[in-house]
Amino acid sequence: MKIAMVGSGYVGLVSGACLADFGHDVVCIDKDPGKIERLQAGVMPIYEPGLAELVAGNVKAGRLSFTTSLAEGIDGAQAIFIAVGTPSRRGDGHADLSFVHAVAREVGEHLKAPAVIVTKSTVPVGTGDEVERILADAGLAFPVSVVSNPEFLREGAAIGDFKRPDRIVIGAEDDFGRQVMQEVYRPLFLNQAPLLFTSRRSSELIKYAANAFLATKITFINEIADLCEKVGGNVQDVARGIGLDNRIGSKFLHAGPGYGGSCFPKDTLALLKTAEDYDAPLRIVEAVAKVNDSRKRAMGRKVIEALGGAEAARGKTVALLGLTFKPNTDDMRDAPAIAIAQTLQDAGVKVTAYDPEGMEMAAPLMPGVTMVGSAAEAVTGADAVALVTEWDAFRALDLDRVKALVKTPVLIDLRNVYRPDEVRAKGFAYTSIGRP
Structure with a gap:
């Protein structure tokens, strides 16, 4: 089956590469010519374990290609996935559906044969109805089905999640849509992946x-x-x-x-x-x-308390280990490290930081934070070390070496990676989350 994937970001690229790996002929479409050029050269726009190899293998096999032309990409496709961004809209917090609607209009202009239009993007209830209206306004002379197929991909484990899913949710209002989606996911049937067919609105709400x-x-x-x-x-x-x-x-x-x-x-x-x-x-x-928003700043105050309080903390240096919101990704969106660093800086604390993959993304979001090239460099001369993201590289730090490098042996473990008695036995003042 030929599949078009409109949007080559996190969801679109992972989904497209995995569908190609199932044997489908997949074209990933993106308006950003620079992104498409980099993908054609084998350069990934995101960090996701195993993705570069998966893309390269399917490009080499001729099952995966990239283009900036939607008209070219959807030509002959039986399933057209919409996997564009739906960021929070400024001012009111609603999901910004302008990209989804724009794709639907362009599909309506260029579609030449029956197809299933699949919303893979995370969209509010009723979005499929609006996409259906947009396509109806295009006056197409052949059947088109609009289906909801939300993604459930964890960053850092997305390929495994796609290939071995807990469930595949498909919101379809007609047999045409259901039949095509069954064919899309047929390669997964050997794994007994549960296909859950629902109404389109139920599917949108499930995500x-x-x-x-x-x-x-x-x-x-x-x-x-x-x-x-x-x-x-x-x-x-x-x-x-x-x-x-x-x-x-x-x-x-x-x-x-x-x-x-x-x-x-x-x-x-x-x-x-x-x-x-x-x-x-x-x-x-x-x-x-509300609680989650306030917690991030509270973690910054927890670090300040470990330094002896606000007055004692001023002018001191804290090393942050890990910046991304979770390990095995370079995603900095709403990462707790941002608020933690800001809280420390507001208190007059100097901040150095190291992350194995996220520093390029973090730098513009964390002005004034000194980004360094290794954990050892980050902790050198620090008055305290705060473990913010539990990358594997930080799970077994040589605490004797860390103690020799820091100015003061203070460790704030915001992920409860270490055992309190073992860290204190190494001579550290140790603070963790919810443990005596």
């Missing part, structure tokens, strides 16, 4: 509801961690104790500095705006978003 629920789990355990610090409990024991209950589950119960990234902050806000529009307020999600 937002899933992200809001996961964000709620993260925020819940973060607040429990704060309570543990007050009462002398251990949040890791609490998380394990509740996570062993199959009704709750152990995932997303790791206390830390708050969630970030491209999905949770944007999607919770968009869901809240949709709920407001339909007069169905989501009070729990409102609280989650």
Whole structure:
């Protein structure tokens, strides 16, 4: 089957490369000529483990190609995926659907044969209806089906998530759309990947509801961690104790500095705006978003407390290890490190930082932070070290060497990577999250 993937960002590129790896003929389309030129040269626009090799293999096999021409890319395609950005709109927080609508209009202008138009982008409820109206206005003389197929890709594990999914959600209103989407995902049937067919509006809501629920789990355990610090409990024991209950589950119960990234902050806000529009307020999600925003600054204050308080911290230097919102990505969108660094700088603290992949993206978002080339360089002469993102490279630091390099042996572990007794035995003043 020929598939067109409109948008060659994170979702579009990963999805297109994986579909090509299934044996489909995939064309990735993007308006940015520089991005397409780099992709044709084998240069990835994002960091995702295994993606460069996957793209290169399928380009070499002739199953994956790139173009800036939508008319050329969709010619002969039976399925046309829309995988463009839907950022939060300035002023009101709604998802900005201008890119989605623009693609729909251009598809309507150039489509020559029956096809299924698939919204892969994360879009609010009712977007498929609007895409359908735009295509109807184009006066096409053949059947076109508009389908919702939300993505559930974790950055850093996206290829595995696509090829071995928990579920594939397809919101279709007609048999044509359902049949074509079954053929798109037929290679996964050997893995018994569950295809969940729903109405289009239900499918659109599933993505937002899933992200809001996961964000709620993260925020819940973060607040429990704060309570543990007050009462002398251990949040890791609490998380394990509740996570062993199959009704709750152990995932997303790791206390830390708050969630970030491209999905949770944007999607919770968009869901809240949709709920407001339909007069169905989501009070729990409102609280989650508010608590998460305040938590990031609170983590900066936690570092300041570890330095002895606001007066003692002024003029000192803190080394941040890890900047991206999670490991194995270069994504800095809403990363807690940004707010943490700003809080430290507002208190007169100097900040140095190192991240294995994210410093190019981080630099313009963190003015005044000194970016260095290694963890050792970051900690040298520092009055405190704060572990912000749990990259593998930071999980087994040589604490004896770190102690020899720092000015003062103070370690603030915002991901609970280390055991308190072991770190303190090395002579560090140690602070973690929700542990006595």
